[in-house]
Amino acid sequence: MAHPHLPAPTSPLRRRTLLAGSALTLAGTAAATLPAQRAFAEDAGLDPTGTTLAERAVPEAGPEGTYRRLTAGDPSPFLVREDALENPPRKARTDTRVPLAALVQFTDQHLLDAQSPMRFEYLHDVTGSAFRPQESLTTQGSVSLVERVNALERGPHTRRPLDCVVTTGDNTDNHETVELDWFLAVMDGGEITASTGADGTWEGVQTSGDRNYWNPAGGVGDRYEQAGFAPIPDLLDRATASHRSPGLDVPWFSVFGNHDDSVSGTLPSDWGFLAEIYTGSWKFTGFTSDAANRQLESRVRTAATSSIDGTRAPGITASADPRHDHEVTPDERRAPFTIEEYLHAHLDSAPRAGAPGHGYTEQNVAERTGHYTFEIAEGVVGIALDSTNRAGFTAGSLGHAQYRWLERVLTEGSSRSYDAVGRLVTRQAEDTYFLVFSHHTPDTMNNLLLAPGEPEPRRAGWDVANLLGRFPNVLAWVNGHTHTNAVELRGHDVPERRYWTVNTASHVDFPQQARVIEVVDNRDGTLSLLSTIIESAAPYEGDSLATLYRELAFNDLHADLAQEGEAQDRNVELLLTAPGR
Numbered sequence: 001m002a003h004p005h006l007p008a009p010t011s012p013l014r015r016r017t018l019l020a021g022s023a024l025t026l027a028g029t030a031a032a033t034l035p036a037q038r039a040f041a042e043d044a045g046l047d048p049t050g051t052t053l054a055e056r057a058v059p060e061a062g063p064e065g066t067y068r069r070l071t072a073g074d075p076s077p078f079l080v081r082e083d084a085l086e087n088p089p090r091k092a093r094t095d096t097r098v099p100l101a102a103l104v105q106f107t108d109q110h111l112l113d114a115q116s117p118m119r120f121e122y123l124h125d126v127t128g129s130a131f132r133p134q135e136s137l138t139t140q141g142s143v144s145l146v147e148r149v150n151a152l153e154r155g156p157h158t159r160r161p162l163d164c165v166v167t168t169g170d171n172t173d174n175h176e177t178v179e180l181d182w183f184l185a186v187m188d189g190g191e192i193t194a195s196t197g198a199d200g201t202w203e204g205v206q207t208s209g210d211r212n213y214w215n216p217a218g219g220v221g222d223r224y225e226q227a228g229f230a231p232i233p234d235l236l237d238r239a240t241a242s243h244r245s246p247g248l249d250v251p252w253f254s255v256f257g258n259h260d261d262s263v264s265g266t267l268p269s270d271w272g273f274l275a276e277i278y279t280g281s282w283k284f285t286g287f288t289s290d291a292a293n294r295q296l297e298s299r300v301r302t303a304a305t306s307s308i309d310g311t312r313a314p315g316i317t318a319s320a321d322p323r324h325d326h327e328v329t330p331d332e333r334r335a336p337f338t339i340e341e342y343l344h345a346h347l348d349s350a351p352r353a354g355a356p357g358h359g360y361t362e363q364n365v366a367e368r369t370g371h372y373t374f375e376i377a378e379g380v381v382g383i384a385l386d387s388t389n390r391a392g393f394t395a396g397s398l399g400h401a402q403y404r405w406l407e408r409v410l411t412e413g414s415s416r417s418y419d420a421v422g423r424l425v426t427r428q429a430e431d432t433y434f435l436v437f438s439h440h441t442p443d444t445m446n447n448l449l450l451a452p453g454e455p456e457p458r459r460a461g462w463d464v465a466n467l468l469g470r471f472p473n474v475l476a477w478v479n480g481h482t483h484t485n486a487v488e489l490r491g492h493d494v495p496e497r498r499y500w501t502v503n504t505a506s507h508v509d510f511p512q513q514a515r516v517i518e519v520v521d522n523r524d525g526t527l528s529l530l531s532t533i534i535e536s537a538a539p540y541e542g543d544s545l546a547t548l549y550r551e552l553a554f555n556d557l558h559a560d561l562a563q564e565g566e567a568q569d570r571n572v573e574l575l576l577t578a579p580g581r
Contacts, residue, residue, distance in 0.1 A: 043094050045159055050152045052076040052533045053571055057511065057540050057550060067228025067555050072540045076533060078571045083489040084498040085526065085575050093522040100433065101377035101519040102155035104165045104250075104534070106145065107439075107480030108506030110259060111183045112138045112173035115197050115204040117283040117328050118274065119174065120264055121213065126297050128558025129509075130264075131205065133214040133224055136239040137549040138173070138508060139194040142186045143245040144536035144546035145507055145514060150249045151537060155518040157530045162250045162516075163377045164355065166384075168480040169257020169439030170506070174264055176278065178333035180342065184349045187358075189247020195240035197329035202236040203283075208326075227557060238545060251355030253384060254346055256370040257439035257481065258396065261388040263336070268392030268452065278334045283326035339368050359384055371402050373409055376435065380519055383409060385438040389458065390451035394481075396440035397447050397458040403467070410434065410471040416579060418470045418497065431579070433519065433527075436468060436477045441503050444481055465490060465501075472496040472579035475519065476529055483509050485565030487531065487572060495577040500529060502574075510553040511564040512536060525581040529574040 048054040058073025082089060114135045124131035134141075154161050167187070172179035178196055185192045197203045205213045214224035218231025225231075259265035263274050277284050287293050337345070343365045347357045359372045370386030383406065387396035398406070411417065413432040417425050438445075445461030468474045469492055476499055477490075483506035490499050504515045518530040538546035553559065564570070 043157060045094075045157065047154075047156050047159065048075065049156075050148060050534065050537075051156050051516070051571075052513070052535065053078060053156065056533075057535060057554070059554065065227075067230070070540050070551050070554060076570050077567050078573070079568055080573045080575070081487070081489075081568060082575050083491075084495065084500075085577060086495055089522070089526055089575055090524045093524055093526065093528070096523040097158075097520040097528065098523060099155065099158035099160040099518060099520050101380040101435075102158060102160040102162050103376055103435075103517055104149050104152075104162060105437075105478055105480075105502075105504050105515045105517060106165055106167040106507065107504050107514070108170040108257070108483055108508060109142050109145075109167065109183065109186075110138060110170055110173040110506065110508040111142060111179045111186065112508070113176050113179050113194075113196050113334060114206070115195070115202065115328065116174060116176060116278065116334050117280060118176075118263065118278040118334070119284065120296075121205045122285055123297060124212075124558065128556065128560075131213055132508070132553070132556055132558075133216075133229065134508075134549050134552035134556065136194070136204070136206065136236060137545050137552070139182050139186060139192050139245075140239070140243060140545040141512065141536060141538070141549035142183075142507060143192070143243065144538045144549075145512075146186060146245055146248055148534055148537040149514075150246060152516070152534065153249075155516055155530070156532050158518050158520060160518065164250055164374075164382075165248055165252040166382065166437050166478070167252060167254055168437050168478065168504075169255045169388075170259040170265065170480065171254065171257065172260050173508075175260050175262065175336050175342075176334045177337045177341070178331070180337055180345055181333070184345060186245045187248055187252055188349050188351050189245050191242055191244050193240065193242045196331045196334055201329075202240065203328040206236060224557065227555075229552075229555065232543075232548070235548070247352040249353055251351065251353050251358075253355060253359040253374055253382065253437075255384050255437050255439055256342075256386045256388050258388050258394050260342060261339070261390065262392050265394055266392065268390070275336055278336055279330055279332050281327045281330050283328050285326055339370070340365055343370075369402070371405065377519075379431075380433045380435065381413060383434055383436045385436065385464075387438040387440040387445055389447045389449060390454065391447070391449035393447050393449070394444070395447035396438075396445045396481075397460055398445070398464055399451075399454075400457045400459060403459040403464065406464070407467060410467075410474065414471050414473045416472055416496075418494070420470075422494075431473060434471070434474045435517075435519070436474060438477070438479050440481050441479045441486075442477070442501060468499060469497050474499045475527065475576060476500045476502050476517070476574070478502045478504070478517070480504055480506065482563075483560075484563040485511075485513065485515075485533070485569040487565075487569045487574065496579050496581065498576065500574045500576070502529075502531065503569075505563050505565070507536075508553070509563060510550065510556070510559050510561065512550050512553055513564070521578070525578050527576045527578050529576070531570070531572050531574060533570045 059068040121131040211222040216235040442461035448458040486503040516532040
């Protein structure tokens with residue numbers, strides 16, 4: 001439900017600069033050394049059960065570069081980040097604080113049709129996301145994450161019942177209709193059969209006999225087997241068997257990601273011949289032209305590094321036909337969905353708990369927009385942004401109209417703000433705290449290409465970051481996209497203008513984590529965001545599909561284990577000066 005004092009979306013959609021005083025390191029003497037057990041002692045109400053404050057997935061002993069099983073490891077430490085404060089916080093704040101909201105962030109689930117002909121697996125040495133050994137198990141992994149949230153029920157620090165889940169984009173992998181169906185079934189509850197094409201026959205690259213990919217039946221001598229991957233002959237049969245999601249027990253809200261909007265999250269959806277491949281029998285394994293393949297690799301490399309210079313990259317040679325050396329069974333369910341179809345699917349879904357439309361409205365459909373406001377709890381409002389660019393590429397930006405809408409929303413809910421030159425402005429307004437959600441981080445919102453047929457100028461991440469810093473009621477900007485846990489302070493000379501950017505790892509690549517965020521008023525002139533990392537409910541050991549999903553992700557030849565981030569990016573208390581103090 002939209003906050004009554006906030007305007008509904010009314011306009012069509014259309015580089016990061018660090019502000020003065022920002023810091024990546026922990027401030028204060030306690031912040032970098034505070035052990036987890038001390039935090040527990042000071043927070044008598046903490047229940048770490050089901051979170052990484054109790055245990056987390058770690059590899060068994062063995063040399064790096066070899067296949068290793070996972071097991072339960074020591075808790076991830078809890079740190080206090082005082083970066084935003086002028087003076088150290090009161091130690092007794094846990095006795096006086098009042099919980100305002102508790103939510104969970106999912107991001108980058110990448111529900112994936114691994115048998116689709118419209119994939120670029122042969123480029124996985126260019127970008128590891130083109131092929132993952134665990135990619136047949138995305139639905140099972142996400143169901144286990146839903147089960148974790150349902151079992152958690154409450155924020156671990158405040159014990160406040162969870163208000164909602166917000167999933168910050170890349171809910172699907174290749175914006176296929178069938179992937180969207182699976183995603184909604186995972187989140188709302190329902191039966192899932194994660195298979196396309198021929199019944200009972202796997203037609204993806206994992207049965208191709210190609211040594212470039214992991215063939216779980218074994219006997220191929222592929223590069224994964226050489227790295228220690230053991231055969232699991234029944235894996236693909238089990239992966240495509242029907243299974244059920246219980247659905248989330250709390251309301252959930254949806255945000256667009258670039259993989260929900262473009263071919264493989266990279267190429268513009270208006271390339272007609274690529275759209276035809278989705279539902280055809282040709283398995284895309286590259287172009288007949290070597291020059292065209294090099295152009296495609298260049299595009300993918302450009303997109304993977306999020307380096308957009310504001311000009312459209314060279315297109316693929318028109319005469320470059322796709323290779324025709326592999327066939328699959330056509331399936332109309334693979335058709336790429338449109339923006340309107342994505343929105344309608346959310347509006348037509350049947351959630352177990354509240355939030356009809358999952359934030360989207362008929363107005364979003366009519367205007368082809370993906371931004372909206374929603375009430376997380378009394379006095380705490382979420383702002384969902386659509387940072388995708390219809391022109392393609394992985395990086396994002398905001399259309400000018402959406403940027404102005406954001407400014408209006410923040411103004412309507414703020415009695416205090418600062419103008420563009422830093423002057424304090426006061427007004428009659430009912431104050432509310434804001435959490436802003438988008439798929440892209442400020443750093444990755446540098447794609448200023450104009451969308452086809454939409455000449456509206458685009459606004460970069462640094463511009464949006466500066467806008468948020470003008471409103472003291474903004475507490476955090478929460479996002480995904482990079483598949484990495486990272487928490488940064490957006491600093492300013494004026495303490496009340498500081499806020500946090502909270503970036504969370506994906507649920508497709510290791511460490512496959514999500515994040516609980518509890519908002520509290522410490523009643524001492526400070527606020528806190530209590531961040532706690534959670535993993536799926538899958539046991540660390542065994543052969544359940546969700547367990548294998550995590551284990552295979554850890555051992556992926558392209559896995560980047562640094563994506564778990566540092567301790568300061570995971571279980572942390574993020575302090576802020578309360579507005580007006």
